[in-house]
Amino acid sequence: MTTTTTMLVAVFVLAFLNFCYKASGPVILGDRPLPPSFKALIDALPAALLAALITINLLGARWEHFDxxxxxxxxxxxxxxxxxxxxxxxxxxxxxxxxxxxxxx
Amino acid sequence: MPSDTPPSEGWKAGIRVGVMIALAGLPISISFGAFAVSNGWPAAIVIVMSTIVFSGSAQFALVTGFASGGMIPAIASATLLNLRFIPLSIATASSLPGSKLRRAIEAQSIVDGAWFAAQRPDGTIDRPMLLTATLFQWPLWIAGTAVGALSKPSTEFVDKIGLDIVFPAFFLVILIDSLRARRPLIPIALAATAVAAISVHWLSAGVSLIVASFVALWAIRGTGEPS
Known part of the structure; x- marks a missing residue:
């Protein structure tokens, strides 16, 4: 496989897995209600992820991006x-x- | 969809948010296009990637992983980073109408900025806001990537005019809005900040993000179920 073909395969595999991740909720969960503990986790996840995204974006790997x-x-x-x-x-x-x-x- | 959910802010609000997120993401998409091409990726493949993947952090991870270890590590790091879409998808499922197939397709509109902006105080998702905001972001993300891939502006230029602050500033104002509506989550956000800061010193950005997201498990206490 040439490098270009390998790159294309990697892109399509990533796109497919991304599709599956995003479809997983409606497909697996359907209309069933969430258990209270899972609901609490889902409610808290955005705040934790947002705070982490900001921090990681500002610091970068090994804090090399910090300004x-x-x-x-x-x-x-x-x-x-x-x-x-x-x-x-x-x-x-x-x-x-x-x-x-x-x-x- | 629960009947007592707050009313949608509507499509117009979604357009407003989408344009704002798209503009905030423009320097990132331009940077990504330039970054990928400078790492040996053909511009056409880079543009295809932004079109069908549409996930900045995973795209950066794929290019970085490819340069350092080939296809398998590249896909592993990128998909690990996007694991967060599984809980986001689960949280969104009840806010989307129709058949499983239709909902699975609509769930493709889950991207970080639009999803966070579409969060209602009761934890449900404002569907018109999510769909519209994502639809307005998508073409600008592709266009920004194309500009970056074809023109390759220097990162020094992007930094000099302060555009690298757009992404964290945008997420910061969304986080503030989210925490004002749900103050009990403030300790969780602070703890996630600390965990992310420590872990990113030793681990990759993708792994650190997932490690920090485990802080959300703290919210399970008090629900009467074992964690």
Whole structure:
């Protein structure tokens, strides 16, 4: 198999498994209600995953991606969101703040 | 679908969220296209990947794994990272109408940003929001990948104008919204942050994500069932 063919096979295998993962809920569970413990787990999963995604994205593997100049922009975005400012404005403030800080340092 | 679920925010809200997520994801998709091509992937295959996989973290994992160990490690790392879609799919199942086949197809709209945004305070999923937000993200994800794969902008340029903060900032505001609606989950989010920070120092990003997600098991306490 050539490298290009191997790459194509890898892409299609990943796409197929991805399809199966996402279809698993409706196909396996159907209309059955979730047990309370599983419901509690599912309710908590987004918060845990989101917090982990943010942390991992900021730090990177072996913390090699960490840049302290992210922090003021993120803190400003969080504070503005807590004050009820629109999401897109919060994100723009984070972008402008981070770019500005990088330009200054 | 439960009859006492809150009303949907509607398709228009889904479009708004979808466009916002798509714009937030644009620098990531451009970076991915450039990253994959610089790792020896033909631009056409990279664009096909974004079209049929449509999962940023898994796509990065596939390219990284392929460069370091070939097809098997690449698929293993990418699929491990996407294991999170199984519980998300299970959580979504009751919010989708129709036959199993139709629901299985609609469940393909589960992608991180849209799914998190479509979460209602009662734990159900706002179906119009999920479907619309994903449908608006998808073409921009493909377009961004194509731009990156064909033009290969430097990561320094993306970093210089602050676009690398878009993804964490977007997820942060969604997390804040989620925790304001469900304050008992704040300790779980904090614990997941700590576990992710520690584990990513030693493990790959994909494995760290799964390790940190186990913190959600803490929520089972108090439900009267063994964990």
């Amino acid at each position: 302290w100049r992210f922090m003021p922009g993120l803190a400003a975005a969080a504070a503005l969101r807590l004050l009820g400012i629109a999401q897109i404005v919060c994100i723009l403030v984070a972008v402008v703040g981070t770019a500005g800080l990088r330009a200054l340092t």
